[in-house]
Amino acid sequence: MLRPAARPAPGRAAPLFAALGDATRLKLVARMSARGPLSIARLAEGSSLTRQAITKHLKVMEEIRLVRSRRRGRERIWSLEPRRVEEARRYLEAVASQWDAALDRLQRLVEK
Amino acid sequence: MLRPAARPAPGRAAPLFAALGDATRLKLVARMSARGPLSIARLAEGSSLTRQAITKHLKVMEEIRLVRSRRRGRERIWSLEPRRVEEARRYLEAVASQWDAALDRLQRLVEK
DNA sequence: TTCATAAGCAACCTCCAGGTTGCATATTAC
DNA sequence: GTAATATGCAACCTGGAGGTTGCTTATGAA
Known part of the structure; x- marks a missing residue:
C-alpha cells in the first residue's frame, strides 16, 4: 500500500532546503543535473574554490541524501x-x- | 509577450532556498499558508523564540520577497x-x- | 616501478546567522 | 487620559558554516 507520500513537517523539510540554499551547492546540483553523475574533480573543475571545499559541500548533501x-x-x-x-x-x-485555499476561505468570509 | 519564466541561475535561486532552509522560517511559512495573513504576534504565538527573533526571520524572508x-x-x-x-x-x-534526461542520454550511449 | 592523478583526513581560521535583552514608540481599549 | 498591546530599534553574544593549508593514501598510466 504505497501511500502518496504525505507532506513532511517543516522541521523535516527545512534541512533539505538548507542544503539547496547555498550557491555553491546549488551549482553542483545544477551541474550534475545537466551532465549526469560526475567525479569530484569534474565537479570542482572551473570553480574558484578548493577541491576540499567542494568535497565538504558534497558531504553535506549526502548526509541528507540529496546526493x-x-x-x-x-x-x-x-x-x-x-x-x-x-x-x-x-x-x-x-x-x-494551501495558501490559495486560505485566501479563498477568507474572501468568501468577507463576502458573506 | 509574457514569457514562461525561464529557470533562474543557481546563484539567483539559492537565496530563495536558503530562506526556506531554516526550520523556524519554514514553520512561519507553513503557518501563513495554513491560516492566511497573520500579525507578528500571531506568528510568534506558541513559539519558544522571542518575538524579536521571529521579526528577524520575517525580515529575512521579506528581503528576498518570499513574504x-x-x-x-x-x-x-x-x-x-x-x-x-x-x-x-x-x-x-x-x-x-534535466537529471532524468541526462540519465536517459547516458543510457542510450551505453546501449549503442 | 615510478610518476601523476584522485581523493581522504585533520587542524585551523573567520565571519555572520540566529539568538537575546533592554528600551522607545505608536495605537487601541476602557 | 491612561493602561495595555503591538511593534521597532540597537547593541551584544556565540556556535558553527564555509573556507583554507598541509599531508597521506590509493589507483592508474607509461
Whole structure:
C-alpha cells in the first residue's frame, strides 16, 4: 500500500532546503543535473574554490541524501537523488495551494 | 509577450532556498499558508523564540520577497508571496527533469 | 616501478546567522 | 487620559558554516 507520500513537517523539510540554499551547492546540483553523475574533480573543475571545499559541500548533501556517491577506481562518482528533489518540490506545491485555499476561505468570509 | 519564466541561475535561486532552509522560517511559512495573513504576534504565538527573533526571520524572508507585510493600525500583517514559492518549485521541477534526461542520454550511449 | 592523478583526513581560521535583552514608540481599549 | 498591546530599534553574544593549508593514501598510466 504505497501511500502518496504525505507532506513532511517543516522541521523535516527545512534541512533539505538548507542544503539547496547555498550557491555553491546549488551549482553542483545544477551541474550534475545537466551532465549526469560526475567525479569530484569534474565537479570542482572551473570553480574558484578548493577541491576540499567542494568535497565538504558534497558531504553535506549526502548526509541528507540529496546526493549519493560510489567509488569507481580512484574516483568517487556523485549522483543526484531525484526522489529528494521531488520531495522538496512537492512541499512547495502544497504550500502554494494551501495558501490559495486560505485566501479563498477568507474572501468568501468577507463576502458573506 | 509574457514569457514562461525561464529557470533562474543557481546563484539567483539559492537565496530563495536558503530562506526556506531554516526550520523556524519554514514553520512561519507553513503557518501563513495554513491560516492566511497573520500579525507578528500571531506568528510568534506558541513559539519558544522571542518575538524579536521571529521579526528577524520575517525580515529575512521579506528581503528576498518570499513574504510581504503591510501595516494595519498598530499591527503589521504578513503574507506569503506565492509567486516566489512557485518560482522555487519550478526550479526543482527543472532540476529533476534535466537529471532524468541526462540519465536517459547516458543510457542510450551505453546501449549503442 | 615510478610518476601523476584522485581523493581522504585533520587542524585551523573567520565571519555572520540566529539568538537575546533592554528600551522607545505608536495605537487601541476602557 | 491612561493602561495595555503591538511593534521597532540597537547593541551584544556565540556556535558553527564555509573556507583554507598541509599531508597521506590509493589507483592508474607509461
